[in-house]
Amino acid sequence: MTILRLSHVELRVPDLELATAYYSEVIGMIETGRDSARVFFKCWDEHQHHSVVLTMEPTHGLNHFGFKVTEADDLDHYQERLEAAGVAVRRYAADEWAPGHGTSIRFALPSGHEMELVYGMQQVGNLLPQTNPPPRPMGLVGIAPPRVDHLFLTAEEVDTNTRFLVEHLDFRLTEQIVGDDGFQIASWLEVSHRSHDIAFITGPNQGFHHFAFWVDGWNDLRNAADACVYHGVNIEMNPTRHGVTRGQCLYFFDPVGNRNEMFTGGYWVDPGSEPITWTEAEMGRAMFYYDGVVNQQFLTVHS
């Protein structure tokens, strides 16, 4: 009965063609489907039908995000637990929300974010053969990260969201920033034994800070930054290290205003591990370990 990992994000984009060009050519994702108002993408090493869905809407931001469960009946299990806790759950049949999408349940976090658990998304294969594969395809374009990694959201009450994910969905808290008054300013949670799969920072409910792609190392962050400049993409934060997660990162925006991260590093974490706590005084270090401060834009620009 376990949730595996981040499955996908559905982003709002006011200019579908522009955003499609960006996720294809700058990020280097593979387009796998399209309908009147939506385009579906996957990263080269992902086997499932989509991990980023662009939906044409007047604003940018996040419509919903999905986590993948291990077994079909994990959906029943979590639906039961959520409904027992008074959470409204909507179920989608396979292909109901979109062609290629699996069976799923949807519900709202206390912060109002729409979350999904999904099983059985159509498998389309990565770009490598199943027999004697090379380590990666040749001819990838743009940054070409192998997969999506995690999600960072804003919430008025971080601790309420954190508790919700821990109690009802078996996420585990790995790190947190705690104010001098004991207030949980930010939290990082995992289901995959990696340093985080989702995180929250204090801000407006339903707020979207960024989602991240995985890259394989520090060198890939430099190459990604080179690719951003080449394509005229605005880099918000050049390659640096987080204090939280020890990970290394690069931040920039898609052309309609959604923040992207390229992330690598982190650590393995066993269930039952004691969470790491960052104090308010070290919040800058927690976020950006080298600068030691967080610029105002990073804390306030979200959607």
Next chain:
Amino acid sequence: MTILRLSHVELRVPDLELATAYYSEVIGMIETGRDSARVFFKCWDEHQHHSVVLTMEPTHGLNHFGFKVTEADDLDHYQERLEAAGVAVRRYAADEWAPGHGTSIRFALPSGHEMELVYGMQQVGNLLPQTNPPPRPMGLVGIAPPRVDHLFLTAEEVDTNTRFLVEHLDFRLTEQIVGDDGFQIASWLEVSHRSHDIAFITGPNQGFHHFAFWVDGWNDLRNAADACVYHGVNIEMNPTRHGVTRGQCLYFFDPVGNRNEMFTGGYWVDPGSEPITWTEAEMGRAMFYYDGVVNQQFLTVHS
């Protein structure tokens, strides 16, 4: 009900002091305990009491290895399944086998290897504080890998062992080398969603090929190789890539003859993924992607 990851290996060493010096100063592990015939070590980023145990015996090789389970009653669950399948299981109370060791069950694989599942090993903390930690401790010595990674064993019947781990212990096959006659020459299996946690290659039953430490990147393999030469350690295979797992690696021997690997890379794998198959003709490429051949020593030297 899940097995998490490789927990520890117990190695036989005919010269305990020599091997202790090596695992302390060349590998850079932390000694956490010692009794008359054994020395216990952990890597700097591991929280548990030990991940390598050296036991004084006339020969080198592997006495047993352990995987960590998530919950205490996972031990009951797997004991039941194993016994239902006719497998003899011995249970150890906490601290019974060794101080700091958790509760565990032991049993033999079809190949005769002694395997353990363990829960509740003493937590001793990694070398970092739980509040505002730096990304790594300063002053580490030797190669200083953060943790152990996986295990590679020889078995007369790889497929029998593979089936055993899949059916009774919920491991998942990720890659295999299959002979032209359909014979499974080697297999790689995971429980951690990474490319492998244990692997088997055709050879003598109870044979030990190597165990691996995790390092964070390709640069660490070069630094590890430099450290090996500095300390007079015999490098068997300089930094290269595996075809299987896409991982990158370095092989060398401890001073009593146990093969060590430093490993990095690999990929995330979902349960239910179709395994990758390497053909016999591409076996060299599967093992060492750049050479395309496996030298005879690598295939024949084990313990």
Next chain:
Amino acid sequence: MTILRLSHVELRVPDLELATAYYSEVIGMIETGRDSARVFFKCWDEHQHHSVVLTMEPTHGLNHFGFKVTEADDLDHYQERLEAAGVAVRRYAADEWAPGHGTSIRFALPSGHEMELVYGMQQVGNLLPQTNPPPRPMGLVGIAPPRVDHLFLTAEEVDTNTRFLVEHLDFRLTEQIVGDDGFQIASWLEVSHRSHDIAFITGPNQGFHHFAFWVDGWNDLRNAADACVYHGVNIEMNPTRHGVTRGQCLYFFDPVGNRNEMFTGGYWVDPGSEPITWTEAEMGRAMFYYDGVVNQQFLTVHS
């Protein structure tokens, strides 16, 4: 008749013990000498007696810098040319300015910076044997760059300084930032066939912007940044790329206010190559390729 490379910088430091601790333990240089008001340092892979000299004075900044010439009579050659151009030259005998220092000539640039050409500094060996050496010493502390690399100064008239170095000292212009009005805002010059050995940017005469150490790669910049934070050193600019030189860099300050850079990358340049020009509109990109802007501190803080 050629100048080889940057030899040394003499820095003013108001707190000699504090600065000595920093250059020893954070930068990881080797102390090679000391007199009442000065401490002499070299990097581990440098053979000459000193490349950084700290001199106790009430302010921080640069007292003078030296370039190494190839042959003893290069000093005569350049003295003659400088004096023929009306430049006052002072000559020092070996060991006159400091024990271990070579024979040298000193003169002022048009910007008032005191420059030296030096030959025959005492050779003290790097930290490796001359027979069967390992690739680097073990047990280095701090960042441990192998050598100094270049120097960046401010001048009211960059073009006058540039012309002086080209005409009298055979430096070659590799890159420049040119204002829309044709004014040379900044210039980069080399004698070593690498992308730059010295550079100037418009600012006060005699101004010292920074000097740089060489590190071997992008990974070393991350490790250097980690070491800075560990030692409480203020990072001004986390790892990024310059547009000019294509190099990668990290900026931070010594404890008395002198800016240090760790630099890697760049390219080989033949004499006679056409210089690269950056326009005023792309000045941000020229300096910091990922940000595309130069923060005010970087342009205004110098000594």
Next chain:
Amino acid sequence: MTILRLSHVELRVPDLELATAYYSEVIGMIETGRDSARVFFKCWDEHQHHSVVLTMEPTHGLNHFGFKVTEADDLDHYQERLEAAGVAVRRYAADEWAPGHGTSIRFALPSGHEMELVYGMQQVGNLLPQTNPPPRPMGLVGIAPPRVDHLFLTAEEVDTNTRFLVEHLDFRLTEQIVGDDGFQIASWLEVSHRSHDIAFITGPNQGFHHFAFWVDGWNDLRNAADACVYHGVNIEMNPTRHGVTRGQCLYFFDPVGNRNEMFTGGYWVDPGSEPITWTEAEMGRAMFYYDGVVNQQFLTVHS
């Protein structure tokens, strides 16, 4: 009066189309010219017309190699010195040997290798603009090294060749392997202040061991090895480190049998530095620092 660096190699190839395809698509060089029996290539960051020339002949190997001089009259200077020493020198006018080639002098080393000094080769620009250039072009194919680096030849009397280059051409010995009987087994020499520009090892006169391209770092060696396997190129030695030069390297063969190296690392060396000596007992370590032995093929296969 100085020689700058390796300018070009002229390789014999029995299959011109096959070799052209390889140097274009696997190495990723740019074709800049072609006549009935020759194809001319340059690397992307080289400005000169060619650095590799393929000449159709029944065997593989090296026809001649050229070093670039700084000034036009360096040719006269070296011609005079060589002729004074009894060395026959042939002079070529610009474009005489090939279109785009500069003025040059040719002569034989004591080992019979044909060497050239060249000035004024046609400048064709690298692949970047001279105004506001990005750090590298997008869309490069294959390994895409920025430039050629050095040359390794065999000679019956290494010491005679070494002395010739030092006495007549101002090369400087940086490292050597010396037999127990005092015999110079191998030598490394530089003109560029880098660890080597040319090297000799005991073997047949006129023998060609390999030439090397420069790559920017250790990661590029892994990527180059991946590209080799992808294109079916036979890797002789996977990424490793040399003891001599501390450099890191990868060896493989072009499709007609000429050995190529990708090289990075090394160090800066001042003129007048004491050479490093490797003893015969450490010859394996000198060549391949991790293996500590040189395989027989590496010592015996040349052309």
